[in-house]
Amino acid sequence: MSLVKEKFLKLGAEYAPGQEVRQNTNEVKLRGEKIPGIPVDFSHGDVNAFEPIPGSLDNFIEGVHIGGEQAYTEYRGSKMIRENVAEKLSNFTGTTINADQNFIITPGTQGALFLAMGSTISRGDKVAIVVPDYFANRKLVEFFEGEVIPIQMEYFHTNTCAGLDLNQLEDAFKAGVKLFLFSNPNNPTGVIYSQEEIRSIGELAQKYGATIIVDQLYSRQVFEGRAYTHLSAQNILDSENLITIMGPSKTESLSGYRLGDAFGSAKIIDRMEKLQAIVSLRAAGYSQAALKSWFDEPAGWMTRRIAEHQAIRDDLITKLRAIEGIKVRATEAGSYLFPRLPELDVTIEEFVKVLRAQANVTVTPGTEFGPQFTDSFRINFSQDHQAAVSAMERVIKVMELYRK
Amino acid sequence: MSLVKEKFLKLGAEYAPGQEVRQNTNEVKLRGEKIPGIPVDFSHGDVNAFEPIPGSLDNFIEGVHIGGEQAYTEYRGSKMIRENVAEKLSNFTGTTINADQNFIITPGTQGALFLAMGSTISRGDKVAIVVPDYFANRKLVEFFEGEVIPIQMEYFHTNTCAGLDLNQLEDAFKAGVKLFLFSNPNNPTGVIYSQEEIRSIGELAQKYGATIIVDQLYSRQVFEGRAYTHLSAQNILDSENLITIMGPSKTESLSGYRLGDAFGSAKIIDRMEKLQAIVSLRAAGYSQAALKSWFDEPAGWMTRRIAEHQAIRDDLITKLRAIEGIKVRATEAGSYLFPRLPELDVTIEEFVKVLRAQANVTVTPGTEFGPQFTDSFRINFSQDHQAAVSAMERVIKVMELYRK
Incomplete structure (x- = not known):
């Protein structure tokens, strides 16, 4: 089998969030009747329920009227917009970000992740990733022919930190891992790494000369005023060995514009731009203009958005925890929940298909986030x-039908 | 040196079109005074001079108002828009394109190229590309660790075809090349492959079981009503071994929306979508809506646009051909000219920097399109x-100052 064929066999996207419409659910045999209700797609946020930052479209339209200068920016993004965003992100993270050397705008945070990974992995490199974590992390390492070294996060063993196994991480660095990628808050569990965890990660990486890529996509939506620690502001790790990724696609609902960014190491940002030159040239020029509304939301907008999400979280957790055999840790930041189910008669992938066919509810199987999560799903x-x-009531009803 | 470091050393973007602002021109020593004039950036089209298709922004805004469904499309693009565009492209090319199986929307044609190459190249594969051709083609092969097999195009030896060396192409296939990538019309020369050339390319690929990726980005802007041959409509090559790439960024000036697409082989399109899942997820959802205006231009709009470009071409060619030692083949389609200069006292890269510093004119050095084009530049x-x-008058003045 050719290498490229082999690579793409591993790169399945059938259960990837957003691709469910391509699944074949016809062959699924249902126990009982369909359960009616408003369809809910929990695989991603609903930007109709939580609309983009007011003024984003106006900024886009203004970008179109600027014309050529906005259409054809440097590959790393418009200088003016980089300066605008780098300053806002410097304030938010407590880091000093040079817009010219240390910052790049990308097509979504997925774009930033791909470029950062492609700029740091050599074939055969050992790369540590957390399980569970964002579904694409493993796929990225495999695409660039690195070796995945999984680091366990025991998120049910604690509620004062994420639960990352730091001994395992140190062992991985000792065994030659030169790159560690993780999301904070963690995707899919929504837990935040404690300051001690973040500092330990930084110290270990510094001790072993490793590079860190931290995906902070959901770091603005923190519940109950919890502490959030930006690794980039700790001054523990050589700043040339750190890339931080953020973007306005989640809390801010700008996902339709496909915008992300990365900041940190000038050397890695330079490579990311060179790679962007052959991957997609740049984030859509006019879309870049929508970044002006990011971190410039109307007064109270973000506070209200966080409160509204917290209220939904609380209601869903109450529903889930009322059921024997379901376990769920409360989201600390972001909009994800990752409940663990009791034993079922069907696999988690089958359960996902049944949910769509029987209850018009879309969730993402736990196995997208690590092969061992055969009893969990993400919403x-x-x-x-x-x-x-x-929709969660329907999920529970369907679950009861398939409980072992 | 690490593999990834080595890879990025080859992946220079300093002279890539659009990146000139990052060049250091301070050290350039000028012969004579600066020559005043309106700055012209010939590295890409000016969307202020030739504006996007009327109605594109309205389609975008309508997409924003559709909301979540437009923001989160399948990775291969919105089904409704795929159906719309696939039908229009089927009519244009004389091909049958199934919107569900054989079509993908990407972030620009650069995105399509990257995905198509990443979906077909295994490390160590021999990949044939044309010299001269689009600057990223060589870089893509190198990034995916393929071996570049250059095929010469003797564009000055003929004016009835592109001048591709078909013997060299057959030798390459005999030597094991399994993938051939070329742009038609050719970038940077603007020449069109004759029907005989296209059919020969298809027959050779079919004979040797090779896959072809053809980049037809500028195929709508054909001058003097010349014949243009779509390989996809010839029924010579197994349709599962062919990918055609198009997009509305050039003639149609929609570059600020970053849109491209690819059609052909269901197997390769599937892979491209899986790769897109980790590269950038999808073309910006709202931008996809702008594709509705593509191939749906107001009556006469395209004819007028072609005529206006032809008139510019004619004036520039007259200027260039009046100068002893300059040679240029007339553009047959698209907006590129690739003049060859007489011998200069400076390298072509230095000449490019001098032009910016002394005459406020940006061009792309020939070496971006093939290492041997040290005496040519693209506009x-x-x-x-x-x-x-x-601006061309200023280019000529500066050239005279540096003529050997």
């Missing part, structure tokens, strides 16, 4: 509040 | 007509 609860609660 | 003449003519 993004950034949805219409009532629709989400009613 | 995109989709510019304000008078500004382009006056």
